[in-house]
Amino acid sequence: MVVGETTLEADVVVIGAGPGGYVAALRAARLGRKVTLIEREAVGGVCLNVGCIPSKALIAAAHDLYRLRQGAAYGLSADVRLDFPRLIAWKDGVVRTLTGGVEKLLKGNGVELLFGEAFFTGPRELRLLETGDAVMNIRFRTAIVATGSRPATLPGFPFGGFGGRVISSTEALSLKEVPERLVILGGGVIGVELGQAYARFGSRVTIVEAAERILPAFEADLLRPLRRRLQAEGIELLERARAIGAAEGENGLMVLVETPEGERELAADYVLVAVGRRPNTDALGLETAGVQVDGRGYIAVNDRQMTNVEGIYAVGDVVPGLPLAHKATAEGKVAAEAIAEEAGAAADFRAVPMVVYSDPEVATVGMTAAEAEAAGFRVKVGMFPLAANGRALTLGEKDGFVRLVGDAETGALLGAQVVGPGASELIAELALAVEMGIRVEDLALTVHAHPTFAEAAMEAADVWLGKPVHVLGKLGGVLK
Template sequence: MVVGEFTTEVDVLVIGSGPGGYVAAIRAAQLGKNVTLVEREDLGGVCLNRGCIPSKALISVAHQYETAKHGMEKMGVFAEGVKLDFTRAQAYKNEVVKKLTGGVAGLLKGNNVTVLKGEALFVNENEVRVFDNYEVNRYRFNHCIIATGSRPIELKSLPFSKRVLSSTEALELPEVPKKLIVIGGGYIGVELGTAYAKLGAEVTILEGTDSILPGFEASLVQPVKKGLKANHVTVHTNALAKSVEETDSDVTVIADIKGVEQRLTADYVLVTVGRRPNTDNLGLDAIGVKLNERGYVVVDKQGRTNIPNIYAIGDIVAGPALAHKASYEGKVAAEAIAGLPSEVDYRAIPAVVFCDPEIASVGLTEEEAKKQGLKVKTGKFPFAANGRALSINQADGFVKVVAEEGTDVVLGVQIVGPAASNLIAEAGLAIEMGATLEDIALTIHAHPTLGEVTMEAAEVALGHGIHILSK
């Protein structure tokens, strides 16, 4: 039995409250729109509750634990009796999540966004039904922004179960497994694999291609491979997981590794082979919203679908599944609805991997620039020649700057090393504003800091590096 059905008029309806949806809702409200946000689960979406934030909290715990055990001996600091209380670590992670999701709720309320609990289903181009248990109500909108995110891909040969996990379950384990097999050497697999290895698990990564972190330059990945080896992580490339055998106490993966069948047994298997857009079960096909062959919503540069008053952002549209991309697209869509001439420009969207050491990249790589027919010059500077990096005992890696020959306009920056996730922001700004190598080189960077490495790399590209011998 369905209880009463009422129709409510709203100006802008946002479906999904992840980093795309809640940002879009707030921006639309700032622009004077009456906004209603529908969320079927938890405010903050996957990122805040089951992805970006909890994973980085556990990664931080793992880093602190590993540093306390082994990372300070070179500095003459010896810690005795270091132990891990994983229950408290999980409580810490949950506390971080609670603070952030509570903050999102406060921001939505402060911006007068109406929040509805339920699942939306399109009735027509201007109307949805919102289901919440046995209650259903109709909402008629002038504009709608769909921001329903994505979910982990489940392999037919490795269906999710008690011991075959997605990243969601891997973040909720009650104990650190003795052995963990990770299927997929992309950023999620490497991040969580590294974290659990530092926490004490024996980790094996199976990657189907010839290298972990496919899509990143080989030179960037090399220090990460070194870091994985230091943490006793076994990496098998050109490895295909074919099936699993599960018992109450363990799980065995049958895999083809470089043409040889092997059986690997562990406490758990973590499957991280990508994510699938949540575009099903919304009724999009019934109202004619156009999807591509992979199930992503087709949109223009303002996030507008083929139905002019319906927009889509984040993981359900083409491009990398990144929280900051979703937030950016959410602002653009909200501003487009408000009549502003905003549109997306992805030149300066960074990608970050929280491995050890961290990787960050923004703009074009040297290879990508050359494929576009551009003549380039590059500058590369190692953290090993940076005073701050040496002083904190994190000197692996480098910064590489790619610029156009002739104009010296910065086209891209790649970083592997300490705090790469923070250092990439300067590079993103440089690309966004059309800065040149000289702009970076002439910017006075505080000493001694890690940020100096970006300046030094620009100077190398200009041919007058100071703290490295020129070839």
């Protein structure tokens, strides 16, 4: 034993205080377990500190700025100016409020919070390197790994490289100024969301995506309204393109991009690398504990979130599946309830929403028509355009739609896709409908307030049933 080394006996130890970890800790504590929560950096993890929350704060401000500048269409005019440092300070205040609230919840529920770097030294032991060179050996009965993920790197574009001009999403949320020219490598959710926000703040934005199109995880027709908006706002989309190098030039950083039309040089003040995320499992000593990890660093778990080692659980971005905060939260609850031996504790992720907080927003849940057909269903779809929705027109947002995917034989709702304002909120109703296994007819029979964007879901159900009210012609039917 070295100087400053102590030993702790723990009932439940949770590694990582992000949305999966802190929720697991709170749920386990409320179920009567003595919980120790270990965090390397800041309570709230990536999501609350440098991810979901601060990005949505900036996106909301960018949206308001855009709407104010579009006011002439409604007979409104104003001199609108952006105080970017003040906006960043406000965003930081939002983060402090939420992380401070989480810390109070942890303390109020008796969760012991420790800070430092933890790694396994056996199937029932951890070693914690605390600040100040203190070392703690922790013997536990059960453990939950919730260490999250980090931005993936791109060869030739190291984070912090070229004098700090190559950045990840973390740095992009705390820039000191709005860059005149921003090149984004990666047209996934992070690249599109932050690209549109900075374009609205005044940056000249280019998004470079290696796949056939931006947001390749989503159906192509969902993206058409968004593509039109991005291009109308001056964002250049380079698809089927890849960055092959960069160099300092007289005009800032020069990024060399290989496109289908040939090589191009892009001048940039900053280069945001947004090519995905990697699980934080490589420094945990999981092999010492006997926990199986695949070639990409993901931990295999069963439907109770337990690994191949009894008593060790894993949740969030370290397990296979979509790296979504709300999925991590759900998994954290399952793991805590499984440890507390609660009946029925099991993960069921057939209705996990995915949202792009762009403008217009894009949201999906459940199966697409292609996925349902591949699964053997006799698929029927019903779609309602926002151009026929009164609330959408009053908002000046008629470009988008709601589409329902159902089983033509049973009438069960299998999935839904939404494009338009408030899609991130409307998808909750449709997620509940998919989770409950309701029939599309039930959605049509549910009276929706008028005028609302949510009415489009009811109208799409009417179309699915072959009883459209506010549209002519056929916007759906059984897939052939």
